[in-house]
Structure formats: structure tokens, C-alpha cells
Amino acid sequence: MANGGPVQHGFPHLETVRASITALYRRLSYDTVRTFATSVAPADVAFCDTDDLYLGAQRVAHELVRHYRLPDARLIVSFREMTHAANVELAAGPEYFVELNDRFRTHRRDIGAALAHEVMHVYLHRLGLSFPGTRDNEILTDTATTYLGAGWLLLDAYREDSASSQKLGYLTPEEFGYVLAKRALVFAEDPSVWFTSPQAYTAYVKGLAEARRDEQQPPLTAAGWAGRRRYAHDRRHAQGERGAVGEARPGVPYSFTPDGRGPLRVSFPCPTCQQRIRVPVRGRVRARCGLCRTVLECDT
Numbered sequence: 001m002a003n004g005g006p007v008q009h010g011f012p013h014l015e016t017v018r019a020s021i022t023a024l025y026r027r028l029s030y031d032t033v034r035t036f037a038t039s040v041a042p043a044d045v046a047f048c049d050t051d052d053l054y055l056g057a058q059r060v061a062h063e064l065v066r067h068y069r070l071p072d073a074r075l076i077v078s079f080r081e082m083t084h085a086a087n088v089e090l091a092a093g094p095e096y097f098v099e100l101n102d103r104f105r106t107h108r109r110d111i112g113a114a115l116a117h118e119v120m121h122v123y124l125h126r127l128g129l130s131f132p133g134t135r136d137n138e139i140l141t142d143t144a145t146t147y148l149g150a151g152w153l154l155l156d157a158y159r160e161d162s163a164s165s166q167k168l169g170y171l172t173p174e175e176f177g178y179v180l181a182k183r184a185l186v187f188a189e190d191p192s193v194w195f196t197s198p199q200a201y202t203a204y205v206k207g208l209a210e211a212r213r214d215e216q217q218p219p220l221t222a223a224g225w226a227g228r229r230r231y232a233h234d235r236r237h238a239q240g241e242r243g244a245v246g247e248a249r250p251g252v253p254y255s256f257t258p259d260g261r262g263p264l265r266v267s268f269p270c271p272t273c274q275q276r277i278r279v280p281v282r283g284r285v286r287a288r289c290g291l292c293r294t295v296l297e298c299d300t
Contacts, residue, residue, distance in 0.1 A: 007160055007167045010174060011210060013139050016131070017175055018274040020143035021182065025273045025291045027129045033292075037187045039149035040067050042194050045112030053079075053105060060112050061098065064119040067150060073122055077115070079105055085168050088118040090125045109196075113157040113168050116150035117141060138170040146171075146179040152191040155180060155200045173199065177207020185211060186272060186292075214271040217253050221284075221297045228299075235281060235300075239264060256281070266300050 025033060044063045047056050054077065061075040074095045081102050089097045098118045104111050120141050124130060129144075131137045145151040155176040157168045167173065180191050181204065195201045216222045218231035231254070238256035254268040263280040270277050273292035279285050281300045288295050 007158070007165050008172050010172055011178065013171060013175055014178070014210075016136050016139045017143050017171065017179060018269070020131070020140040021147060021179070022274045022291070023129060023131075023140065024144055024147060025275070027127055030291065030293050033148075035069075036148040037189075039152060039189060039191065039194075040064065040112075040116070045116075045153065047108040047111050049108060051108070053108070056108065057100070057111055057115070061115050061119065064112070064115055064150060068119055068123045068148070070119070070123060070126070073119075073126075075115075075119065075122075086114040086118045088121050090121060093122075093126075096122050107166075110153075110157040110166075110168065113153035116145050116153050117169060120145040120148075120150070135170065142169045142171045142176070143179050145169075146176060147183050149183070151176060152180055152194055155203060156195050156197050158200050158203065159197050160199050173203030174206045174210070177204035178210050179207070180204055181208035181211035182214075182272070184208070185215075214269075217268065217271070219254060219266055219268060219279075219285075219298045219300045220271070221299050223299075235264075235266075239281075270294055270296070 040063070045060050047060060057077040058075070061077055065071070065073050065075060072094045076095060076097045077100060078097070079100050079102050082099065085101050087099045098115065100111065100114055104114060124141060124144060129140070131140045142151065142154065145154060154169045155173060157166065158173045159166050169176065171179070183189065184191060192201055192204055195204070216224060216227070218227045223231070234252070235256065254266050257265050257267060263282055265278050266281050267276050267278045269275070270289040270292060272294040273289060275289060275291045277287055277289055277296070279287045279298060279300060283300060285298045285300050286295060287298055
């Protein structure tokens, strides 16, 4: 939790974020991901200063348990002095003990954001889905929270001015915006109408631009002129090196590989779930991602 200190910006964790989205689709399946088409509603996690601290926290926790479809999980919420925003004890269940930073006693509007991340820890624990290392596992948790409909709370908790700053989670504000935008493009949802923080809206716009770029990379037909020209050059080079196996270069999402005596093939990430798709190089091709079922128009 950045509290008055510098807030990291940009997209330094984008590779892990994309891997997290792929892992979610692989573990949950397309059908299960689609059951999260509706985000947590602001009214369901609203917290007024006049609300009882403990009863209000328990109510918000219950709403998040319901959103994540964990009906047999019970969260016991307490507060104490700590460095991090929150912590959850991942035992066998059905009771899970969540500790929130004492800061939330007076910053109650952000209790929902902190609980959204901790309840997702419980959800992923029950799924048996994790990444090695604390950093990558926390990025997975932030990404899953956001992609499954509760992460807009985490981005809305980001506030920064010349005198102070606050940010929850391991992702940068722009990375939260990116995952929110990926979700918005899938479910035709506009989370920006829920933001109370102007900085959150700015970060979302930057994340949306990055998410749009995923849809404009060759060999997709939506790629721009410069990308198409670079792709054509790389394709000619690959066709002249049929015996070699190509690898994606930094900043270039696609790679070419020979396929025995058949046509050259190109591999590229699905703009929705980031799983790599492999199709023959033979002009216009319509491909369907087997993981997220996105239909892609390609010019290979």
C-alpha cells in the first residue's frame, strides 16, 4: 500500500498480467469467466462514516464472497497496525480471518477495495491457482480481482496530489486500467462511470489505449500501416529461412515457424486471453481462439 510515498506508473508488470489473464481462462474455462459479466455494484460495497465499523466491514465482505460465489466461506474481519493494506489467513476454511490496516478505520470508503483483493486470495486458494513467488502471485491476485469484476474498487482507491498519495495493490494504476479495459472490451462494460477518483479515470484511459493496441497488432487485419509493413518484411525473411525456427523478438508479438513440408505458420497472442494462436501463412484467415472463443480476422 503506497501511503504518502511515490506511486509507480506505467506497465512494468504487463507480461505477468497477461500471463495471469491466460491462467484465469485455463483454470476457470470460458463459461465460468462469462458468469462474472456483471461487476460489483457501488451500492453493494458502499461504506458510510456513520456505519458501524465492524458490522459494515462484515457486510462488505459478505457481498464480495457472494460476488465470487463462495457461499460456504465466512470472513472474520479485524483491524490492526500493519505495513500492508490487509492480510488473510489461508486456512482450510470455511472461516477465514482477514486483518485490515488501522488506516481503514478512518478511510472506510476503501474497505471494499482492500477486501476485494483479500477475498480473491481465498478464491484462488480454493481453485489451487497460484504463481511462484510473492510478487507474481500478488499480480495474479490483482489481475483476477479486476478481470472478475471487483478490481475497479482497487483502481478507484488510487488518489494522488502534490501533498499525498494512496494506492492499493501491486499493479500500477495504468495496469489496473489495462485489465479493466480488457474486461470492458469482453463484457461491453464501462467501469469509468463508477470512479470517484479523477486519477483513476486518467489511469483507465491509458490502460484502455494499451488494451486497444493488443487488438491492432499484425497479423490481425486491424493492424496499422506501419505494423503491416514490418510484418510483411519479417514474413519475407522467414520465407527465405524455411529451415529455421523463428522466435518473437522484443516488441514483436508474432513469430514464424516452419511446418514440415506444409505452409509457413505464424504464432501470435490472442488479444482477449493472450494464449498464443498458430495459423498458416496464406493470406486472409479467420481464426478462433480455443480458450476464450474469440473470432479473429487475420491477414497472414
